[in-house]
Amino acid sequence: MTCKNEKHYDALALFSGGLDSILSVKVLQAQGLSVLALHFVSPFYGTPDKVGFWRREYGIDVRPVVLERDYLRTVLLSPKHGYGKCLNPCVDCHAYMVRMAKALMPAYGARIIITGEVVGQRPMSQRRDAMNSVRKDAAAEDVLLRPLSAKVMEPSEVEKRGLVDRERLYGFSGRSRVAQMELAAELGITKIPTPAGGCMLTEIAPSARYLKVLRAIADPGPEDFELCNQGRVYWADGHMLVVGRNKIGNERLRALVQDTDLLFDLRDYPSPVTIGRQFPGKPWPEEVMRDAATFAASFSPKALREAPGQAVVVAVTCGGTTREFSVLPSRVTPLGWAEPRWEDVRAERKELVTV
Ligand code: SF4
Incomplete structure (x- = not known):
């Protein structure tokens, strides 16, 4: 049930502001679903001052979510899946964000969580097994959807329940950005954000x-x-x-x-x-x-x-x-x-x- 003061959204998105996160929101919007993008902010990443820009340029509602001490304790200090090449605990970090999004779902009446992950795009956090770990660790099997890679993965519960049309999702995989650039052009996105690099933990x-x-x-x-x-x-x-x-x-x-x-x-x-x-x-x-x-x-x-x-x-x-x-x-x-x-x-x- 939606809280009295909150607008209803069908889906919550993990939203970094990078192209993949923008595309994943637009793909759901194209199916007539309303999406609230959650932009996580910590001393290591986050540009909450861009909320207005994202709304104007891409038509995306964004809510900044500030990560507190608990994130430092449970993710940065003791990551279950270890670190990447620097101090980036990406798998645990993603799982934590999905958990937070899940906790926010009732406030918006949302039934879906989406991320802009693409299978095989990043060596640590976007391997297929790591993406499965995120889903499991966050206990989000019934709500988590990766719209850009859905067609190269087993159908999710969200698809099986008919909350989205699987035929209108995508099957991107690998490190190439060509498919994303083509989709951006198709969706009329002309301002392409510069490639991520925004996380100082990397x-x-x-x-x-x-x-x-x-x-x-x-x-x-x-x-x-x-x-x-x-x-x-x-x-x-x-x-x-x-x-x-x-x-x-x-x-x-x-x-x-x-x-x-x-x-x-x-x-x-x-x-x-x-x-x-x-x-x-x-x-x-x-x-x-x-x-x-x-x-x-x-x-x-x-x-x-x-x-x-x-x-x-x-x-x-x-x-x-x-x-x-x-x-x-x-x-x-x-x-x-x-x-x-x-x-x-x-x-x-x-x-x-x-x-
Ligand atoms: S790059 Fe940074 S923000 Fe992204 S998952 Fe890894 S630790 Fe988290």
Whole structure:
């Protein structure tokens, strides 16, 4: 039954905004079915600011769904099916999204969940066995439909019950994009989104930053990963320091400051927003603060230009208390602050699944 305040939709879609997700919605719409697209948002993916564009350009209703801490715990920290080439737990991630969509079905009176998956298109999550695992893990056998690959799969319950016309679904498979481009032309879609690549869990540099956070904090929240997205991230001796890249980055970092964070600020010169995150139960010792102050001061071009070779004062503030350190700015310090590199940390992925 539809909730009083929600519009009715026949189907809910997992919607990334990529071409396949758009096509899967349009295929159902072409059968006269109404579809609400669910756009999942996390620190790693999601562009909720495009909701208006999708509505205008493709005639698709989109609702952003923000993934919270539970996603981090159950999917990112301990994926049953493991990770892809970086920190991407794609099979578990898909299953989680389908489960969430299933939980939302009663609110819209929906009877179908669709995805834009195409058999054989992606090495990890779109193998036939992985797609079956998603359906099983999400307990969605009776509602899940892949409109673009339906004809190369066993008929789904949705088709058997006559909720959609199988003859008007598709049988795409493999990595080629030709069939999708032809279908897009047939459906009058002229604005083709650039190929996905939107998930930072599939990229090496961000994955290295996230992995360090996952290893350092027992129960990390979205805000810890968001911090990694907004600045240059350095680690030394288990401590994380984030330095603003530019004006916009500085503003975003400022909005992410927590009560227990250490804020590094040059007393007499402008400097980028610099945050030392103190993880629960792990306050920074004084020598670490001093070392970080030395490093942080090296990001002030004005201090380096106007006071070369001279000590500067760095104020370190936490929860209303400020301490000052007089330091010689330097990128080379005893603790050795460095950006995490995937080749150095990738082996630590194995430790996560046993947490
Ligand atoms: S690419 Fe990212 S968003 Fe997509 S299934 Fe994999 S982990 Fe999830």
